[in-house]
Amino acid sequence: MKNCVWQPQKTRSKIKTKVKAEDHLCEKRGEERRGEKVEDFCSWDSLEGKKNHSFSLLLLLFWEQSKFDKRDSEDLLLLQQSKRREMFGCECFCWDRVPEFIDSDPLPFSLPSPLPQWPQGGGFASGKICLGKIEVLKVTKFEKVWRCTHLRGKSQGFSFYRPMEIPEGFFCLGYYCQSNDQPLRGFVLVACETTSKSETDGSVLESPALEKPLSYSLIWSIDSHDECAYFWLPNPPTGYKAMGIVVTSNPNEPEVEEVRCVREDLTETCETSDVLLTIKSKSSKNSFQIWKTQPCDRGMLARGVSVGTFFCGTSLDSEQRVDVACLKNLDSSLNAMPNLNQINALIQHYGPTVYFHPDEKYLPSSVQWFFKNGAVLYAAGNRKGRAIDSQGSNLPSGGTNDGAYWIDLPSDEDARDNLKKGNIESAKLYVHVKPAFGGAFTDIVMWVFCPFNGPVTLKVPLMNIEMGKIGEHVGDWEHFTLRVSNFTGELWSVFFSQHSGGEWVNAFDIEFINGNKPIVYSSKHGHASFPHPGTYLQGSTKLGIGVRNDAARSKFVVDSSIKYRIVAAEYLGVGIITEPCWLQYMREWGPTIEYDSHSEIEKIINLLPLFVRFSVENLFELFPTELYGEEGPTGPKEKDNWLGDEYC
Template sequence: MGAEIWSSDDGFAVHETSDDGFTGAFVAGTAAAAAAAAGDLLCLKAAGSNNLSAMPDIAQIFDLLQIYSPWIYFHPDEPYLPSSVSWFFDNGALLYSKENPNSPIGIDSAGAALPQGGTNDGAYWLDLPADNTAKQRVKSGNLSAAESYIHVKPVLGGSATDIVFWIFYPFNGPARAKVFISISLGKIGEHVGDWEHVTLRISNFDGKLQRMYFSQHSSGKWVEVADLEFADGGRRPTAYSTLHGHAFYPKAGLVLQGEVEPGIGVRDDTAAGGQRMDAAARAVVAAAEYLGVREPAWLQYMREWGPKVSYDVEKEIGKVEKILPRKMKSGLRRLVSRLPPEMLGEEGPTGPKAKANWNGDEVS
């Protein structure tokens, strides 16, 4: 029997105990009874990290998609909509290499010619078409061609299923700030190849939706079922995509990221009234390791989906400052000093399989 955790004057005591394969347990009772019980205490232990017997098969996955897939709402002013990966490739996306940076090559619909596996070593990256007309068209995306790429995985020891909906946007627009008034931050925040996601957590005991995760830039938020909004009075939750940046929120409205003081922050604007996407209509089960689902070739591309971006922050902020009074200028400077690195210049974003949450839990 291990150390005493707590005891009372009448002889009742709680002692810690442990076995060779468990993280810890405790036994409570009178001091004498606790001592006797601790020696023969039996602990239940999971046979493995995940029990997959309760996980949904492929037919059940599609049933769940029809019941719970979210409706994704885009801001009425959103110019940068999602597309399918194949549409992006077919409309002129290019693969660049560090070895031959001036000789990009086209990409087939399936991405079969993309480098497969490995790690993000900076040797390859994707970019928009070289032709300016084609570039502008691809930046806008194509909602009618957009697909949701589904990753199904066991969680909580196999007692629940996470269904992850990955959405691809060819382009992420510039950031917008609120410094008492709304202002554009120039090119800051722009990048090629934006991957965003939401996750449904479903109980394997009763098949009911438990909670939903909304990715928001480099992290996100879990929201309980009672706090979700449901589309058209049904069982399918809503997800609102922010203007330009495509972070997801459970309800429409304005959220200020990185507030340096009340009323000064980066705007995350969502609103109803724009276009919407049925995440079930063009759902592709891209990965479910426990079922051995054949994964698309592009999913094995572990490098960057856009080129390295870097901005002359002083130049971009200088343009904005010209229209601001002195008090607002100081607020803008404080805000920019706290912007995350990904907004000021970074390597291009990686694809879903290179994200930390692919094999782990969501980042909150």
């Protein structure tokens, strides 16, 4: 199907709604109320004396049937959550009268199109990954153990799962949990030992890679007439590490056969990342929290493998350690990483379609077009620049960004204007392929080059102000990253780079076009990447002050599944990929620009309403640092994420 867009509903699973006969009246009234304001709809619900679960039903009906704008639906959800907080004033409780005709359990997610048959070779997409002494499988079939519902800020609560359908010879390492307002998308790894006990020095037997825990420690529990849940940490034998938590619905300690602990030298230390769940206790000052875990050391050279489990406790600070570990890939060959044919197949299947804003004046180009059309290399102490050949072979290579060289536009005004506009017909994505999470995933980093970054538009209350020169700089490198599971070749998530940070977005929250190709929206003038069209504010969203990032569809589009070049994949070995000369240029792709923006921002502050004027000093801190000057950007290889993980 050409130009067919598949956009999953964000932050909510596909909920099966069965309306009973006695609820037809609610549906009918919902039809009659279409077109009314959100506030009116909520008032009507209150005046009718409906209970909160009726409000939930009406919300679901409007999501599925009404012609409301998406933002109106989100406003309804926020009002519903606010109403619950006012009614109950607690972080977590279980409503024992959830309507039986609403099935809100998350349903499994799948990409819009089936996966192709990947080219053969190596261990990529084989379903298993060998980590040296152990072999792991990814399990995505689960049995629900406990569900915590009606959390503050969470419309559907959280569920905890036990992995199911574990193949013979493999063992569970820990349980899984996730929010109920998103599709069932997670995984946990199960493991088996690759070799039996063997003699290592003629007399000493090597300890097994996997061992049963000695016992369990109860970390936290809830026990009431409505619900029961118990969280257990495995107590490993000496020299072994626990990998995850076990959850039960009864107070009996789990069987030691339930999970396995892993020999310490086969593990890496891990840390908590996102807080998934916080449950406040009335009887204790400490909250019970659930965290995602990830290897402490991440990036292209790191070997930590995330197990997919979680960690929990009643408190955690910087001095406390996480009592679970990640796995370590000791196989130096990284056997599950894709070969060159498989890389090309992945890009051709998943390569995003990049949309630039309809009012974009500064479009991308190829690096070769930029060089051919007048880009100039300058050296410190020399006022005269020199032309750069089309391959960049006369650029200084290696070293660090020491300020000795920089690239700039030509002095001729017409040539400068021509370079600023870019040339989208020549544009292509420059691809860096690297291991992630110890080779359990592949990161396909796609770099886009724009010869020029345009001026910013500043948003302040009640007005937008176009800044004449502020925000401009030469040589704009932006990127986004596809993270692919090496177990199956399935696209797992996409990182959208946004100025000095960015965000990881799960596959179920991404727009797709023409099968499994994500859509990337590049913002006007700044070229930051976003998963959906709209206006994104860089600054103080609370006060509505900052730089606008406007993203929308247009005729300006680059299909990265066709227009790309692989520039680096170090793990393939020497000679497989020939890196271009310009990639070795470590200095700046544009001159440093300092703006006289202080007086301009003072004028803007004077235009602000009195209720947002704190002091001039405080207001200056609200504006992004880009307004005060622009250092010339460096190339892809000088960025932190070339070797490291993406920074959010």
